[in-house]
Amino acid sequence: MIKLTDEQKAYIGAPIDQHVYLNACPGSGKTEVVAAMVAKVVEEWTSFPSGIAVLTFSNSATDELKTRLVRYLGEPLAFPHLVSTFDSFVHSRMVASIASEVTEFPGKDGGNRIRILENKADIFHTRKKICGRSVSACKYNYDLETKGFTFSTGERTRDKQLNDAPITNVAREDLINTKKRFWAAGFATYKDVDMIALAALQRPALTGYFQRLAKRFPLIIVDECQDLSAEQLAMVRKLHGLGVKFHFIGDLNQSIYGFRKSNPGNVKALLAELGFAELPLTANWRSGQSIVDLCSDLLRIKRISGNPEIASVKPLLLQYAKCPSELIPKIIELTNVYEEVVVVARGHSTLQRFCRGDSFKGVEVLALACVAASNGSNKELNVAVALFAEWLADKLSLQVTRSGPHCPVAIESKLAWRKFIHHCLKHLVNAGAADTNLTWKEWAAVAKKTMRNLPDQAFVLDEISGDLEPLRVLELRSPAKQGDIALSVRLNQAVAQQPVADVLRYETIHQVKGETHDATVVVSSLQKGIHLSHWKEWLADPASEGARFAYVASSRPRHMLIWAVKKLKADEKETLTRLGFELV
């Protein structure tokens, strides 16, 4: 963007000693504006060694912002300022040094760093059974809003069962105590970190600590503020109380993390409560006018201007009889002049009807790693290393860092870790675990035997030799109902994970958030009732999350928007044409 609009200039010159909310519509050039504003603030900053913190909600967003800042500043953003994810900030800046005051973790080997585990780990179970089985502390979290517990075990049916069941006081006590034991042993989940932070913020003994933190970061900029959870908002409120000024940037209409308990209503309330000054960005530079209009109409909000230089093409409606994959040839025909074409659906199940590109889980990951390692190309070898490292780290509940890949904190040299993984893979391949002609049952036997003698191998690193002991009793089972099927059936795709023959990309709405496409195809599911993936659920209530799903998905394309729906009845056709669609 060369020329800045007045709205954009207004934010770049916004005061940094006040709370400001930049209400940015889709396609407003928000990231660029934020980068420009941060660059200006940094260049005019006089309060060294205090600095500003720019927080986002994903590693890719952080990387994108860092790259833009390099362009403005000529070099990466340096001390005392930082760009990181919200979670990472809370963990390393707020909680890391003082967590033990809340968790009562005495420390291990001289360090008291919290080990963060995902819900794939399975330690510290409740003493009693809940809905038939005990639950691991890694698989549930406290919810500030409901004042209850939310379960995420990784199995959908179990989650539903647990979340719907009423929790007795006895069970509640058990859950709380299990968490406490979990924390006291030095473990925590990501959401636990938020709770620990909030608990710490309440402690009088830590007031001085947090006052210093507020002085250290007098200005915090939060991108995609609509994704803030109730716990995170509570933290914001507390920090505000200590004098920190916030700039929130986002679009409440693009809040789609209800499953993570983000509620735009809460954010709105906080904006009002703390007196945020609102600056709008109301021009959409991404899309043609008709797409922009449709999006505004979806939420029944005020219409805004689109990009006058993009030819305004009416959004199209394609109908399928039984399965959306019928429409692929037509989609390719309609979009063949465009480069970046993406097919978007609410969830993976709808997407699965298009291609076999679904993700691999559990023991399949191990098999995939072995096969890729024996394929001969260096790229696939590195992918295999990453897969195996992740599988191993999860299996052994090792705390890992992102880089490495997945290098355990205990190991200093990431190179040594990679070489160790490489040796493990060679060990497995030599034992025959890369033979795709084996059935899953045969393969599981070979892999299990080989993994069980892994701790005895000469190439094992001293730092983790103890951690590998659990492998001696490792159990590996073939995936459900695949026991007699050869590996090749499931694993014959290229590991490189690039779209192979198809020119189209397939993503979920959450994966495309923030992106810009040339053409987007939004796919509605066959039936209603599955997590708001049907178009009727999108149009039912403009204030609902369903509507916001459609809004986020439909505001991605520059030139062409297509909705793919099941064959319509006459009145349904009318509803959609009135909305602005043209039937194909």
Place this chain on the structure above:
Amino acid sequence: MYLRTLDIHGFKCFGEPFTIEFHDGLNVLVGENGAGKTGVIAAVRQLFNDSESGKRLINERDFHRGFHEAAVAAQRIDIRATFSDLDENDAIAFRDWCGNEDEAKLTFTALNLESRGRFKSQLYGGYARATALETETLDLIHCIYLPPLRDAETKLRDGRQSRLARLLKALCRKELDTARKKGKPHPLEERVGAFNQELAASDDYAIKQANERIGNSLRAALGMHLSQNTHIQFSEVSFSRIVEGLRLLYFPSLAAADATQFRSLEENSLGYNNLLYIASILAELTLEVEEERGEETYLRLLLIEEPEAHLHPQLQIRLLKHLSTVAKEKSIQVIVTTHSTVISSAVSVDEIIHLSNKCTPVAIPLRTCGLPEPSRKFIDRWLDVTKSNLLFSKGSILVEGIAEAMVIPELARRVLAQYGDGENTLEDYGVSVINLGGIYFKHFMQLFCDVTDESAGENVPVRCAGLTDKDPPKTIKIDVDGGKQMAVEYTPNDDDLRDGENHALAYIAKIGESQFGRLYAGKYKTFEYDIAMEGANLQMMLSVAADIWPAQAGTVATELREKAKLTFDKMKSPERAGHAAELLYRIDSTSIGKGIYAQAFAEELEKQEGEFVVPAYIRDAILWACGLEEPPLNDQAD
């Protein structure tokens, strides 16, 4: 794995984006001063921590600044290295530098913003600046730089971090590690420790007495509370200190010699000390290649500027050939800059990269010049020390024989006379005359231009003019009475010109289309003949022949002298041709010979007396090689 490409921008003389392609093994950079050779080496050093000469720090003068009016210093420096041919282990180790590609990248950038004496710079691996660089990955590349003026003696001397100490520590790395873990001393430390004790305790060596005397003296002066204790021994008992105290001695030949006959390096020749220095570095590098020894490195880069410094040609040749072998066998990538034709002739043409800087630096690896394999082999054998001048001059004139090689420089003086002192000799223009010893233009000129349609390739951006003879047939058939044909001698002249049989003539057209190459052929017959056919040149040429005719009192010499008085410029071409043919006959005879004649001829020309007309084709070649544009002369025969 090896360093394949280096992209440089804004650094030193590289104002425009510059790229140089290396290959695995030995790379020899040739080019005149100011072409950018040192710049390239400095750029490589900037990327790595050099274990020998220390880290290179960016200073103000590293930012490129043009010489034109109102030029400002560059705002940033960008140096990017691309590594290729990674095997499995390399791919795992340098994963972050590869991203999703097969080749690894390492980038250095610096901004022209000074802060407390240092310039802001970043070093990152990979295709985009994502995560911070892991220094342990960078250390997997061992780079060693040897500057042009080396003080080998100081480097080899004993003392802290001496070469010997480093080599020994590298050799004993595993043993030292085990000893440290067990908490026990290394065998060497034990031995020296025992030796020290023996010296100190024994009464035979007076060391004990000396120590006691010093101690007593100190105690007397300072008393018991303030005094210190002393001990005399060979060195501290630590591996580092022991090996740092070791000294390298030499003996001038490989003949059997007693250890006591070896001498200290200060007595050694400068050149040989240099060789010892380089040998010790190679010892350390080759150690790293052997598994389980030395430190683990995935790529070893050896940068040597002017290895010819202090070395006699014989030693230069041996050293370079050895470096070439070591580079291949021990997978060390060696990059060398040189001004020496000895070195460039000792290596293969495939290993040479030519650097030039007319307005912007350009690097042309000779292996990319489109040389067909037979040509490449030919050049490798024929590119001896004198012909190597080809690569070091600002312009070159390629000739077929010794006669041309001797005479052309003098003819050039005549052609260039009009430009005045300082610009009237070939040396003034940096142009070399190179004797190919035959009609091998097809091979050598391929370096500067595409000689045929099939041999397309890069061109070394230096002007090259080839001079060749027309070589028409010696005899022609004419019809005689009786329907028969008779063979008569053919003397070319303006009224009777025929096609030449020289197969190099076929290339003239294609070479003429190129930017840097030109091939010129004589109009008539051969070098001396063509010169004789112009103006009154025969006067001087016949006199010279007469003066060197062995039998001075005989008829031939007298005849030649008489003929030399004729007014050749008034003659018609056919008549001159006859005299020219006779001159040629005399020159070619065993009494004189082309070489002797040329030498005498050149001497006469040197006197710069009298009128002399230089044939057009020779004139054009000289002007082309010197980079002078002049309109071609009209043919002025007769």
